[in-house]
Amino acid sequence: MYTAPFEYRRADTVDQAVKWLQDDPDNSKILAGGHSLLPLMKLVLAQPPVLIDIGRIQALKGVRSEGDHLEIGSYTTYQELVKSPEVDAFCPLLALSAKTVGDVQVRNRGTIGGSLCHADPQADMPAAMLALDATLVIEGPQGTRTEPYDGFLMAPFITNLGAGDILTGLRIPKLPQGAHCVYLKRPHPASGYPLVGLAIWMTFEGQRIGNCHVGVSGIADLPFRARHLEDFLKGRVLDDKTIKEAGPLAGDEASWEKDEYKENLLKVYVMRALSQLGELAAAKGQNAKS
Numbered sequence: 347m348y349t350a351p352f353e354y355r356r357a358d359t360v361d362q363a364v365k366w367l368q369d370d371p372d373n374s375k376i377l378a379g380g381h382s383l384l385p386l387m388k389l390v391l392a393q394p395p396v397l398i399d400i401g402r403i404q405a406l407k408g409v410r411s412e413g414d415h416l417e418i419g420s421y422t423t424y425q426e427l428v429k430s431p432e433v434d435a436f437c438p439l440l441a442l443s444a445k446t447v448g449d450v451q452v453r454n455r456g457t458i459g460g461s462l463c464h465a466d467p468q469a470d471m472p473a474a475m476l477a478l479d480a481t482l483v484i485e486g487p488q489g490t491r492t493e494p495y496d497g498f499l500m501a502p503f504i505t506n507l508g509a510g511d512i513l514t515g516l517r518i519p520k521l522p523q524g525a526h527c528v529y530l531k532r533p534h535p536a537s538g539y540p541l542v543g544l545a546i547w548m549t550f551e552g553q554r555i556g557n558c559h560v561g562v563s564g565i566a567d568l569p570f571r572a573r574h575l576e577d578f579l580k581g582r583v584l585d586d587k588t589i590k591e592a593g594p595l596a597g598d599e600a601s602w603e604k605d606e607y608k609e610n611l612l613k614v615y616v617m618r619a620l621s622q623l624g625e626l627a628a629a630k631g632q633n634a635k636s
């Protein structure tokens with residue numbers, strides 16, 4: 347399959363990319379790793395007349411530790427997240443999620459910014475973004491602004507990026523010391539995208555759960571934060587009774603057309619994820635089950 351003809355421009359700086367985008371926002375698209383955009387163009391589901399390649403802009407690449415958070419360039423690939431010592435030290439949940447995306451070719455080319463801007467509700471990374479309270483850094487006609495990732499997705503494949511806006515980076519708060527993380531995914535047998543993707547981090551205070559954040563992707567119309575489940579878990583011992591009672595709670599905030607399969611899938615994956623967290627905690631002597 348061939349794409350419709352398009353003009354290719356390679357930006358050397360963020361300012362140049364923003365200017366080109368602003369010059370003709372209706373006809374221009376940012377090209378990052380191309381692993382979502384190019385398949386759409388080859389299927390002629392997208393026909394942008396102008397592609398602005400941001401792949402040579404050094405300022406958009408890499409992971410930096412800055413005080414209490416990580417700064418991640420939007421053009422950082424999944425594989426760079428998996429290999430990053432900063433991610434490993436301060437936000438391992440990111441690497442756990444990134445390493446489940448597609449295959450090695452997809453992880454070498456696909457970028458975190460491309461994934462978030464493409465806004466596929468079945469992508470993996472949104473669950474971790476929600477659990478980690480990610481903030482987006484956006485460069486646009488009015489200058490630089492930041493906004494929480496929670497709320498960035500308006501509808502499937504639609505974000506609140508304005509005309510001329512480019513996502514330049516992410517700010518991810520470092521996890522508290524001793525936090526345990528799990529990313530658990532049920533891949534679709536054909537596509538490998540998550541039927542459900544659960545990103546959870548949890549701390550313990552003595553034998554009880556301290557803080558806990560849960561992001562869910564894949565199963566509903568949009569990814570969501572399971573706050574009822576989080577509230578239920580805080581202060582409890584993570585034993586079999588808690589895990590059983592917690593299972594059905596993650597669906598409370600899902601916007602979805604419920605069916606028995608989805609409800610069961612989510613419940614079972616919540617229970618499995620919590621069991622894994624219980625084992626991680628037990629290995630450190632933090633869980634009453636140990």
Ligand SMILES: Cc1cc2nc3c(=O)[nH]c(=O)nc-3n(C[C@H](O)[C@H](O)[C@H](O)COP(=O)(O)OP(=O)(O)OC[C@H]3O[C@@H](n4cnc5c(N)ncnc54)[C@H](O)[C@@H]3O)c2cc1C
Binds near residue numbers: 462
């Ligand atoms: C075979 C295959 C398997 C895959 N499996 C999975 C999977 O298991 N899980 C999963 O989550 N994903 C999967 N993907 C999707 C993959 O993660 C994509 O790489 C990702 O969705 C898009 O990132 P990209 O860098 O390739 O973006 P591109 O395709 O270049 O861009 C995607 C969209 O975002 C816009 N955009 C990109 N960067 C910016 C920016 N900085 N600012 C503003 N707009 C921007 C583009 O204009 C475009 O509209 C798979 C893809 C393939 C081809």
